[in-house]
Amino acid sequence: MKRISPAITQLIAVGCLWTFTLLTLSILLFIIAYILIQGLPWLSWEFLSQAPESMGRRGGIFPMIVGTFMVAGLAVLIAAPIGIATAVYLTEYTREGKFTFIVRFGADCLAGIPSIIYGLFGFVFFAIALGMGLSVISGALTLTLMILPTIVRTAEEAIRAVPPAYREASYGLGSTRWQMVTRVVLPLALPGICTGIVLSLGRSISETAAVMLTAGSALRMPHSLSDSTRTLALHFYILSREGLSMDKAYATASVLILLILALNLFAYWLMRQVTRRNG
Amino acid sequence: MMPPEQNSPVIEVQNLTVTSYDRTILDGLSLPVYKNERLAIIGPSNSGKTTFLRCLNRLNDLQHSFKVSGTILLNGSNIFDPGADTAQLRRKVGMVYAVPVPLPWSIYENLVYGPRLAGVRDKNRLDELVETSLQSAFLWGEVKDRLHMPAKNLSGGQQQRLCLARVLALEPEVLILDEPCSALDPISTAKIEDALFELKSRLAIVLVTNNTKQAARASDRTAFFLMGKLIEMKETGRLFTNPSDKRTNDYLVGQFG
Numbered sequence: 001m002k003r004i005s006p007a008i009t010q011l012i013a014v015g016c017l018w019t020f021t022l023l024t025l026s027i028l029l030f031i032i033a034y035i036l037i038q039g040l041p042w043l044s045w046e047f048l049s050q051a052p053e054s055m056g057r058r059g060g061i062f063p064m065i066v067g068t069f070m071v072a073g074l075a076v077l078i079a080a081p082i083g084i085a086t087a088v089y090l091t092e093y094t095r096e097g098k099f100t101f102i103v104r105f106g107a108d109c110l111a112g113i114p115s116i117i118y119g120l121f122g123f124v125f126f127a128i129a130l131g132m133g134l135s136v137i138s139g140a141l142t143l144t145l146m147i148l149p150t151i152v153r154t155a156e157e158a159i160r161a162v163p164p165a166y167r168e169a170s171y172g173l174g175s176t177r178w179q180m181v182t183r184v185v186l187p188l189a190l191p192g193i194c195t196g197i198v199l200s201l202g203r204s205i206s207e208t209a210a211v212m213l214t215a216g217s218a219l220r221m222p223h224s225l226s227d228s229t230r231t232l233a234l235h236f237y238i239l240s241r242e243g244l245s246m247d248k249a250y251a252t253a254s255v256l257i258l259l260i261l262a263l264n265l266f267a268y269w270l271m272r273q274v275t276r277r278n279g
Numbered sequence: 280m281m282p283p284e285q286n287s288p289v290i291e292v293q294n295l296t297v298t299s300y301d302r303t304i305l306d307g308l309s310l311p312v313y314k315n316e317r318l319a320i321i322g323p324s325n326s327g328k329t330t331f332l333r334c335l336n337r338l339n340d341l342q343h344s345f346k347v348s349g350t351i352l353l354n355g356s357n358i359f360d361p362g363a364d365t366a367q368l369r370r371k372v373g374m375v376y377a378v379p380v381p382l383p384w385s386i387y388e389n390l391v392y393g394p395r396l397a398g399v400r401d402k403n404r405l406d407e408l409v410e411t412s413l414q415s416a417f418l419w420g421e422v423k424d425r426l427h428m429p430a431k432n433l434s435g436g437q438q439q440r441l442c443l444a445r446v447l448a449l450e451p452e453v454l455i456l457d458e459p460c461s462a463l464d465p466i467s468t469a470k471i472e473d474a475l476f477e478l479k480s481r482l483a484i485v486l487v488t489n490n491t492k493q494a495a496r497a498s499d500r501t502a503f504f505l506m507g508k509l510i511e512m513k514e515t516g517r518l519f520t521n522p523s524d525k526r527t528n529d530y531l532v533g534q535f536g
Binding site: 095168 | 367
């Protein structure tokens with residue numbers, strides 16, 4: 001058999017790699033473009049600012065936008081302090097050992113659990129056992145559990161990225177551990193921590209299964225934390241699943257995609273700030 | 280000037296032993312450090328010089344595997360006492376590291392960090408500390424017009440003098456330096472040595488160095504460490520011209536190390 005010359009192999013390799021990269025990119029762009037093309041024409045100020053009528057066939061999605069931000073925002077507000085505190089404890093206050101291993105392993109396992117399981121747990125525990133019912137607070141607490149591992153792990157990474165020499169320098173200047181953490185380490189790790197928080201916010205906003213079982217699917221505007229609400233992702237699911245209005249469904253999806261896109265861009269920008277400052 | 284031996288020691292190290300797992304890093308060291316002197320510690324690598332220095336301000340506490348025994352008296356009280364305040368200790372025994380590590384802030388912020396932690400709030404007092412400590416570190420003239428510039432923008436030699444100034448702003452009683460010039464050019468080294476000469480009038484200085492010439496130039500007494508033991512310690516001129524231990528002589532003439 002004749003051997004293929006290295007130059008040809010090289011050409012084939014480059015060709016394959018290019019094709020697959022292009023394929024990945026085009027699949028992604030195709031999905032986003034398809035949804036935006038279907039949905040953007042139906043987007044309007046009225047759609048964003050009005051309440052839905054007749055199950056969502058007409059009108060807007062304003063209560064869903066509010067509900068989404070209430071559930072996701074509250075989840076992040078609860079998860080961020082707990083997650084950051086855990087990360088600080090794991091990195092600065094304890095030695096590597098069985099305990100840190102168990103916490104980390106637990107966090108990684110939690111991160112891999114399907115969201116419907118979180119939903120089921122939230123439904124049984126928060127909604128039923130604790131009597132919170134289908135509500136903003138049930139949904140938010142469920143999402144808190146879901147995003148906590150991500151926040152802990154990203155905050156840990158960010159804290160670990162602070163050069164150890166800074167810690168010694170701070171100790172050498174007469175700081176306590178707490179002063180070192182709050183004045184030197186956390187300010188430097190903050191952009192990285194925020195990136196994790198923003199990505200978690202994105203995940204909370206787009207979560208469907210977990211909130212369906214815990215926050216419910218009420219169409220009306222949530223006025224308190226104990227009201228049931230319907231998030232954007234769930235609204236999209238119900239609109240398309242029950243064949244209420246595909247146009248409104250795509251418009252809702254477009255809003256979601258644009259929102260997530262903006263959040264991710266913000267997270268990237270934050271990340272750039274870190275590399276610029278530490279580099 | 281009064282020979283240092285006639286003062287009472289600021290630091291009295293007694294039978295200091297440090298082990299890590301099965302390894303003995305420091306082996307029953309005892310030595311005094313006097314006010315108004317520059318004590319140089321020389322010895323080959325792995326002789327325990329840095330570990331010794333990091334015992335003096337208890338920075339070794341961060342090394343979990345280290346087991347420390349013995350006493351170190353600072354002005355008569357044992358720094359290893361259970362109730363001893365390590366933050367306070369590190370203000371009294373200020374340390375300069377081998378590699379300058381300016382914190383990622385401005386020159387001014389680097390200098391006032393320690394004093395602020397110590398509770399100094401008054402702006403005038405802080406400004407005064409910044410100026411006097413930069414002057415003592417021979418850096419004031421070069422940075423006085425750009426105190427709010429990031430400390431990272433300084434050259435390596437300037438950064439090390441900033442680290443010296445930052446420690447001086449704590450108004451320590453003892454200054455400990457861990458090979459402070461190992462990463463510096465000869466001119467920056469000379470500036471640090473000049474600063475140390477001026478500083479000994481108000482504090483005690485312990486200088487760990489890998490450079491025997493620096494020990495000869497910039498110290499009053501020299502201690503020779505070998506494998507965690509104090510082999511010999513005497514007045515610098517005498518140690519270099521007339522060492523009493525053969526191992527000291529071998530090290531100084533370059534037989535090993």
